[in-house]
Amino acid sequence: MSDTHAAHVEASYRSYWIAWAILLVLTLVMISISTKAFLIGGILLKSVIIGAWFMHLKHERAILIWSVVAGILFAGFLFLVIHFDAGTSLL
Amino acid sequence: MNSTAVTGHEAATHESEPGFYGTSWQKLMMWWFIIGDAILFGSFLAAYGFSRISAVNWPDRTQMFSLNFITVMTFTLITSSATMATAVAASRRGDRKAAFNFTMATAVGGLAFLGMQAYEWYHLIHNGARMDTNPWGAPAFGAYFFAITGFHGSHVASGVLILLITAWNAKRGKSGPEGVELTGLYWHFVDLVWVFVFGCFYLI
Amino acid sequence: MAIAQAVETGKAGHQAHGRDHGHPAGFIRKYIFSTDHKVIGVQYLLMAMLMSVVGLGLSLWFRVQLAWPGKAAMTPEQYVAIVTMHGTIMIFFVVSLALSSGLGNFSIPLQVGARDMAYPFLNMLSFWIIVPASAIMILSFFVEGGAAAGGWTAYPPLSALSGFGKVPRGSPGSGMGQTLWLLAMALFIVSFTMGGLNYVATILNLRARGMSLMRMPLTVWTYFVAALLGLLSFPALTAAAIMLLLDRHLGTSFFLPSGLVVSGQQAANVGGTPLLFQHLFWFLGHPEVYVLVLPAIGIAFDVIAAFSRRPPHGYKTSVWALLIIAFLGMIVWGHHMFTSGMNPFLGKYFSIATLLITAPFAVLGVNLLASLWRARIRFTTSMLFALGLISAVGTGGIGGLFLATATADLHFHDTYFVVGHFHLMIGVVTMTGTFAGIYYWFPKMFGRHMNETLGKLHFWGTFIGAFALFVIQHFQGFGGMTRRYFEYSADYVQPALALNPAVTWFAFLAVGAQIPFFFNFFWSMFKGKKAEANPWEATTLEWTTATPVPHGNWERLPVVSGKPYGYAEGANGDAHRMQNAEA
Ligand code: HEM
Ligand SMILES: [Cu+2]
Numbered sequence: 001m002s003d004t005h006a007a008h009v010e011a012s013y014r015s016y017w018i019a020w021a022i023l024l025v026l027t028l029v030m031i032s033i034s035t036k037a038f039l040i041g042g043i044l045l046k047s048v049i050i051g052a053w054f055m056h057l058k059h060e061r062a063i064l065i066w067s068v069v070a071g072i073l074f075a076g077f078l079f080l081v082i083h084f085d086a087g088t089s090l091l
Numbered sequence: 092m093n094s095t096a097v098t099g100h101e102a103a104t105h106e107s108e109p110g111f112y113g114t115s116w117q118k119l120m121m122w123w124f125i126i127g128d129a130i131l132f133g134s135f136l137a138a139y140g141f142s143r144i145s146a147v148n149w150p151d152r153t154q155m156f157s158l159n160f161i162t163v164m165t166f167t168l169i170t171s172s173a174t175m176a177t178a179v180a181a182s183r184r185g186d187r188k189a190a191f192n193f194t195m196a197t198a199v200g201g202l203a204f205l206g207m208q209a210y211e212w213y214h215l216i217h218n219g220a221r222m223d224t225n226p227w228g229a230p231a232f233g234a235y236f237f238a239i240t241g242f243h244g245s246h247v248a249s250g251v252l253i254l255l256i257t258a259w260n261a262k263r264g265k266s267g268p269e270g271v272e273l274t275g276l277y278w279h280f281v282d283l284v285w286v287f288v289f290g291c292f293y294l295i
Numbered sequence: 296m297a298i299a300q301a302v303e304t305g306k307a308g309h310q311a312h313g314r315d316h317g318h319p320a321g322f323i324r325k326y327i328f329s330t331d332h333k334v335i336g337v338q339y340l341l342m343a344m345l346m347s348v349v350g351l352g353l354s355l356w357f358r359v360q361l362a363w364p365g366k367a368a369m370t371p372e373q374y375v376a377i378v379t380m381h382g383t384i385m386i387f388f389v390v391s392l393a394l395s396s397g398l399g400n401f402s403i404p405l406q407v408g409a410r411d412m413a414y415p416f417l418n419m420l421s422f423w424i425i426v427p428a429s430a431i432m433i434l435s436f437f438v439e440g441g442a443a444a445g446g447w448t449a450y451p452p453l454s455a456l457s458g459f460g461k462v463p464r465g466s467p468g469s470g471m472g473q474t475l476w477l478l479a480m481a482l483f484i485v486s487f488t489m490g491g492l493n494y495v496a497t498i499l500n501l502r503a504r505g506m507s508l509m510r511m512p513l514t515v516w517t518y519f520v521a522a523l524l525g526l527l528s529f530p531a532l533t534a535a536a537i538m539l540l541l542d543r544h545l546g547t548s549f550f551l552p553s554g555l556v557v558s559g560q561q562a563a564n565v566g567g568t569p570l571l572f573q574h575l576f577w578f579l580g581h582p583e584v585y586v587l588v589l590p591a592i593g594i595a596f597d598v599i600a601a602f603s604r605r606p607p608h609g610y611k612t613s614v615w616a617l618l619i620i621a622f623l624g625m626i627v628w629g630h631h632m633f634t635s636g637m638n639p640f641l642g643k644y645f646s647i648a649t650l651l652i653t654a655p656f657a658v659l660g661v662n663l664l665a666s667l668w669r670a671r672i673r674f675t676t677s678m679l680f681a682l683g684l685i686s687a688v689g690t691g692g693i694g695g696l697f698l699a700t701a702t703a704d705l706h707f708h709d710t711y712f713v714v715g716h717f718h719l720m721i722g723v724v725t726m727t728g729t730f731a732g733i734y735y736w737f738p739k740m741f742g743r744h745m746n747e748t749l750g751k752l753h754f755w756g757t758f759i760g761a762f763a764l765f766v767i768q769h770f771q772g773f774g775g776m777t778r779r780y781f782e783y784s785a786d787y788v789q790p791a792l793a794l795n796p797a798v799t800w801f802a803f804l805a806v807g808a809q810i811p812f813f814f815n816f817f818w819s820m821f822k823g824k825k826a827e828a829n830p831w832e833a834t835t836l837e838w839t840t841a842t843p844v845p846h847g848n849w850e851r852l853p854v855v856s857g858k859p860y861g862y863a864e865g866a867n868g869d870a871h872r873m874q875n876a877e878a
Contacts, residue, residue: 012176012180013177013180016173016176016177016180017173017177019173019176020169020170020172020173023169024166024169027162027165027166027169028162030290030294031158031162031294036295039290039294039295040290040295042290043286043287043290046286047283047286047287050172050279050282050283050286051279051283053176054172054173054175054176054275054279054282055275055276055279055280055283060112060113060114061112061113063111063112064112064113064114064122067112067122067123067126068122068125068126068129071126071127071129071130071527072129072130072133074130074133074527074625074626075129075130075133075134075136075137076133077625077626078133078134078137078531078574078575078578079133079136079137079140079141081574081629081641082137082138082141082571082574083140083141083144084638084640084641085141085570085571085574085637085638085641086140086141086142086144086145087144087145088570088636088638106503106504106852107408107409107500107501107502107503107504107852108502108503108504108505108506108507110499110500111499111500111508112499112500115500116413116414116496116497116499116500116501117414117496119495119496119499119500120413120414120492120493120495120496123491123492123495123496123526124488124492126526126527127488127526127527127529127530128530130527130528130530130531131530131531131533131534133530134530134531134533134534134535134575134578135534135538138534138538138549138571138575141571142549142566142567142571145566145568146566147566222541222545222546222547223545223546223547223548223563229565229566230547230548230565230566231548231549231565231566231567233547234541234547234548234549238537238538238541238547242537
């Protein structure tokens with residue numbers, strides 16, 4: 001990959017620090033709100049930014065992206081299922 | 092007898108089918124490690140969510156934490172991710188010195204984060220929080236808080252160690268762009284986990 | 296076997312991680328701390344054989360207690376500990392090691408046309424982590440209180456009540472024994488995860504030129520799917536194990552409820568629930584059974600193809616069935632929890648999802664059977680075991696249908712019906728698959744054949760003994776015989792109990808049949824009939840290299856030109872075409 005992308009590397013320097021700025025702003029926004037839906041949206045947005053830019057998922061094949069997404073979905077499914085049981089068997 | 096071990100890496104570049112993911116096997120392994128580790132943290136957080144929904148008197152986060160302090164911690168980690176990404180780019184460009192400097196900067200960020208986390212723990216413990224008790228409400232909070240932030244902290248600590256080794260190797264030219272990139276992937280992942288931990292414990 | 300051979304390497308590969316470069320390997324590097332996947336595969340097999348002596352011995356011990364109560368010297372507490380250790384050792388230290396790690400290590404690089412695993416050093420580490428894990432597991436018998444007694448599923452509260460600090464003590468085995476159990480399992484998980492990473496990387500990145508995914512032998516496909524399932528599911532158990540350790544040693548209440556009274560002593564725990572552990576455990580537990588069973592089925596496909604001289608029926612449908620099983624396998628874990636107090640809505644969902652999984656499973660079974668259609672079968676020992684596997688898959692699967700129906704499971708749960716079901720699956724299917732693989736690849740491993748007469752003795756003893764034993768257990772379960780009981784007193788269960796001596800005799804037969812196998816294995820290693828490079832006239836890549844296989848596997852890596860199963864491709868219907876044959 002690396003040889004053909006010299007110009008791309010220059011551009012990526014800038015994109016990292018843009019991503020950094022967006023993440024900081026997002027964090028500041030998130031600490032000042034308390035609506036759950038927005039907070040969860042903010043968390044997901046931040047992780048997409050980290051994944052896509054910092055971890056270069058943007059430049060990887062779809063199959064790698066989907067493998068990562070699948071793993072996260074399975075973990076999400078675990079929570080989805082067990083949350084039905086929350087509070088049912090406690091004293 | 093001239094026995095020479097043939098490495099998978101060599102085989103991969105010359106004699107094999109192109110990698111399915113379009114990556115080296117090293118990167119593929121790192122990614123699958125990260126997926127597994129993500130599910131590990133996912134399981135922890137799922138259990139945390141479960142217990143939090145179940146609990147009768149979940150403590151009020153604003154009473155326990157200073158949100159400003161945690162925000163500074165978060166800034167530190169995000170910034171260290173940005174320096175890491177820069178280190179990877181520098182190493183790709185063949186700029187060893189910049190790669191070394193930015194990797195070291197990342198390690199410093201990680202150490203700063205750990206220091207602040209230690210202070211945060213000290214603060215809570217000082218106020219009476221333990222693994223099995225919690226003066227502000229449900230004891231489960233203490234258990235999950237220390238377990239999950241502790242587990243994340245141990246990832247940061249091992250990450251710092253890996254960063255130092257990578258920086259040292261990059262300086263001597265022993266660790267090429269791919270090595271720095273793999274370290275970077277791990278570091279960004281640790282940062283990503285913090286986004287969730289931060290959100291789940293301090294914001295929601 | 297590991298004759299070091301000069302191999303042209305080119306100049307790449309220097310930044311690769313610590314590997315042996317250019318030194319002729321001494322005995323220790325060649326056979327003990329070896330990074331060669333073939334040696335490591337055999338090491339795993341030997342380790343599994345060693346552990347099987349312990350695991351099977353334990354089972355005979357408690358079978359004696361069940362058949363003739365009081366005749367086996369043990370207390371009820373010891374009984375539960377022995378059952379627990381039998382289950383744990385057999386699942387994780389025998390089947391996993393022999394089938395997943397042992398045969399997987401040996402066959403994957405050879406079948407995909409690679410020189411070794413992607414990361415041989417990590418591979419060696421995986422094996423050497425298993426050694427202390429096994430040792431700790433065995434040593435846990437000898438600590439205060441004896442070995443763990445919470446079942447192989449380690450359900451709290453029993454497994455959490457350690458007696459350390461202010462945590463009350465649940466049973467003798469809940470003390471140090473359970474802690475060591477968790478430690479050994481943690482090491483096992485680390486090793487298995489590293490192994491899984493190696494499998495995935497090797498299969499996806501090191502296939503020989505021309506070996507597209509849809510040209511991989513089914514054995515490789517099943518190992519691939521199994522490795523992915525392991526990587527996706529084991530983390531949940533890791534999390535559960537860490538939380539359990541914290542409950543045991545630091546007084547947290549992840550899994551311990553409020554108001555728990557143990558031996559008249561009120562526990563201090565507040566707010567946890569064992570239900571959470573069950574969810575986390577079975578999130579791993581169900582995929583884990585597929586991790587074990589799928590490679591056995593894959594090996595059966597390869598073996599049946601070679602000895603029926605036909606390509607397996609429906610290669611593509613089998614691959615798709617595997618992928619669907621993998622997906623569904625991740626989301627059906629709750630069928631182990633129908634009686635746990637889980638939300639009834641979830642019970643319904645899990646029941647339906649589990650019943651769905653029988654469809655792709657039936658596809659695999661039918662494809663196995665259809666592969667035999669009109670074939671001129673060569674009845675080698677390896678083939679016999681593969682045929683036995685088909686029968687066990689069918690019978691065990693039918694038991695699964697009963698259990699997956701939540702209403703029926705209310706009766707069957709925690710009875711010998713479940714015990715019979717899962718032993719047919721993770722006992723008989725996996726072991727017949729493993730033996731089919733061992734008899735099949737032995738000539739490649741050691742350059743000699745195993746003795747066929749002893750082999751057939753081994754097969755018939757194993758098959759008759761195991762099949763009878765586990766099928767009868769289904770009926771005992773119908774009759775109300777619950778599992779993990781030291782003694783029974785209720786009247787209604789007496790008819791079921793009357794079958795116990797027969798079951799125990801069949802157990803002796805099945806275990807006794809392993810004696811000729813052990814003898815055969817070691818005797819044939821040195822004294823068996825010499826084998827050529829391709830004694831079975833099979834067509835996959837491992838049969839294209841010399842025997843014994845040189846270090847690096849091939850002098851020049853093969854180039855794949857066609858499907859893995861080139862059987863009956865020729866005028867007289869008996870010719871075969873190697874996978875790397877010139878087009
Ligand atoms: C046809 C597909 C299958 C279905 C529908 C099925 C269904 C079930 C159900 C519902 C249970 C829970 C019973 C209970 O505890 O009350 C169960 C237990 C079990 N099954 Fe299956 N099963 C199938 C195939 C398999 C396979 C292929 C394996 C192994 C490779 C397997 C291994 C086990 C094990 C180990 C247990 C019991 C674990 C324990 O409680 O200790 N099953 N099965
Ligand atoms: Cu299951």
